[in-house]
Amino acid sequence: MQRNGAGAIAIDGPAAAGKTVVGTRLARKMGYRFLDTGMMYRAATVAALDAGADFDSTDELTRVAEAMDIEARAAADGTTQIVVDGIDITSRLRSHEVDSRVSIVSAIPRVREIMVAAQRKLASHGEIVMVGRDIGTVVLTDADPKIFLTATIETRAKRRYEEMKDRPGQPPLEEVLATMRRRDEIDSSREASPLRPASDAVIVETDEMTVEEVVCKLHDIARGNAS
Numbered sequence: 001m002q003r004n005g006a007g008a009i010a011i012d013g014p015a016a017a018g019k020t021v022v023g024t025r026l027a028r029k030m031g032y033r034f035l036d037t038g039m040m041y042r043a044a045t046v047a048a049l050d051a052g053a054d055f056d057s058t059d060e061l062t063r064v065a066e067a068m069d070i071e072a073r074a075a076a077d078g079t080t081q082i083v084v085d086g087i088d089i090t091s092r093l094r095s096h097e098v099d100s101r102v103s104i105v106s107a108i109p110r111v112r113e114i115m116v117a118a119q120r121k122l123a124s125h126g127e128i129v130m131v132g133r134d135i136g137t138v139v140l141t142d143a144d145p146k147i148f149l150t151a152t153i154e155t156r157a158k159r160r161y162e163e164m165k166d167r168p169g170q171p172p173l174e175e176v177l178a179t180m181r182r183r184d185e186i187d188s189s190r191e192a193s194p195l196r197p198a199s200d201a202v203i204v205e206t207d208e209m210t211v212e213e214v215v216c217k218l219h220d221i222a223r224g225n226a227s
């Protein structure tokens, strides 16, 4: 059996659990590269929107993902850049429109196959923190440690709202909460790689924790001296 993820740290969890901010800081602290895999599914969603694809058509969405040339750069400064067909589209990935459509695209098995192959290639040299939904369960099954970061949906919706509220056209908290509930539901119930903790994952509930506390806890776990 192929081994994937030796020397990697996997962080999974639902939307706005803090995976990106915590993962970036943990990677910096450990001198590892960082890859936010959600950005790759977001990029496929942006490409589908740009192509005017019908989001009810799996075939159309698959064709867009197959045709796009996607490069995820896991930079040494802890950021991820996404380049599609030679253009850096990183700044377009976090709109509410993308939030509300990305789970449709990421539920398609062929789209996942394309992204997972690219993710494994990036992890093949180890020393990487990779965050997503299926990193510990599917993408890097040999990652150690595997972390499942979570918080209640109310906490997570509030975090996402605070993060985006100064952007023009940002919807009210109730709508952010509703979009997130829908996304959690699709991500957890889909057939292809549903969101769930790996059997050997450490579950970290972050409701009552600051970012710094979570980073320290994960750093302890990664160094093998968790209490």
Ligand code: CDP
Pocket (backbone or CB within 6 Å): 014, 015, 016, 017, 019, 020, 037, 038, 039, 041, 042, 102, 103, 104, 106, 107, 131, 132, 133, 134, 135, 183, 187
């Ligand atoms: O930042 P946030 O947690 O809100 O979302 P994200 O990590 O950017 O992921 C966006 C979406 O991509 C998720 O809702 C999933 O549908 C999908 N995703 C996935 O299916 N598998 C991954 N490894 C990462 C993201």
